[in-house]
Amino acid sequence: MPRVLMLHDESPRCRVVDLPLADLPHRAISVDIDYSDLNYKDALAVTGKGKIVRDYPFVPGIDFVGTVRESHHEQYASGDRVILTGWGVGERYWGGYAEAMNVDPEWLVPCPSPLNSRKAMLLGTAGLTAMLCMMRLEEAGLPPGAAVLVTGATGGVGSWAVSILHHLDYEVHAVTGKPEQREWLESLGAREVLDRSEFEGEPLPLEKGRWVGAIDTVGGRTLANVLARMTYHGRVAAVGLAGGTDLPTTVMPFILRGVSLLGTDSVMIPFERRRAAWQRLSALPNGLFERMAVDEIGLEQIEQRAEDMLAGKVHGRVLINPKK
Ligand SMILES: NC(=O)c1ccc[n+]([C@@H]2O[C@H](COP(=O)([O-])OP(=O)(O)OC[C@H]3O[C@@H](n4cnc5c(N)ncnc54)[C@H](OP(=O)(O)O)[C@@H]3O)[C@@H](O)[C@H]2O)c1
Known part of the structure; x- marks a missing residue:
């Protein structure tokens, strides 16, 4: 039994x-x-x-x-x-x-x-989702070596996103609410570790553009602040809601900077894309x-x-x- x-x-x-x-x-x-x-x-x-x-x-x-x-x-x-x-x-x-x-x-x-079983589930939905975000950014033209922001960086999706981006030679900037995990995030490949509080304030329509790509696992104000800080034609893979389901933003990042918001889902994606993502993970x-x-x-x-x-x-x- x-x-x-x-x-x-x-x-x-x-x-x-x-x-x-x-x-x-x-x-x-x-x-x-x-x-x-x-x-x-x-x-x-x-x-x-x-x-x-x-x-x-x-x-x-x-x-x-x-x-x-x-x-x-x-x-x-x-x-x-x-x-x-x-x-x-x-x-x-x-x-x-x-x-x-x-x-x-x-x-x-x-x-x-x-992949042995342990490695497969070390990845699990989190690793698969991080890879699907990566694929969305690549398909949206993320240039090699670009500066990419990851929010919720110590989480399952976030930490795999940091690892995979670094492995693929992107410059990774990690946002976390756990400053005690700074060294660990750096060991995964984060070049810079930013405090979550920097992304929790009232979002402005636009700020200085810093990141060419982003993987956001948090949503809410954090995603709105990320959108306002993307460079011209930046792209953001939005995948999570750990910080809320609302999105208090304006159209400004989209119409003045051509920023793309790329919704990413792992639950219903078709078999062939799943298999392609697992091949890359393996x-x-x-x-x-x-x-x-x-x-x-x-x-x-x-x-x-x-x-x-x-x-x-x-x-x-x-x-x-x-x-x-
Ligand atoms: N669309 C899909 O198919 C799909 C697939 C998998 C996951 N998801 C979503 O992605 C998100 C992450 O999933 P996960 O399994 O990786 O969860 P997780 O391991 O719990 O990671 C979430 C991370 O988000 C940050 N966080 C938590 N609460 C927060 C808050 N109130 N404000 C800001 N940041 C907060 C924390 O990272 P720091 O302490 O480092 O900031 C936390 O470690 C979830 O919302 C989940 O539902 C979606």
């Missing part, structure tokens, strides 16, 4: 239980899960602080990596290593906080062979994985770590080993 983290809409909200295999959802592919991880959306789901989960009881976890145990679909065979991210898994469909789960074949991508050198800050926990620790994440006490990646 696989152990799962089951969410209930009554106290206690989180319970780790043994579930008979027959009680898992009836879907074509059965996966034995090696690792899942903790993302901002997971933290909202687990704590109930965001309206992510509507039907209870529910197994959260928006992503996982594992091995196919049984397949009733021609696309996958027993023994295949697979990654799942997005598609509403961990929101509408039971997810990865479990030793095993049954899923639809369309939700999976083959795990590229250079080619990242080992050093990037070694420098990532990792906290490996079991199912029992998820609830506390989710609270910590929303309280801003987590940096880097939280890896979940369901067998721990």
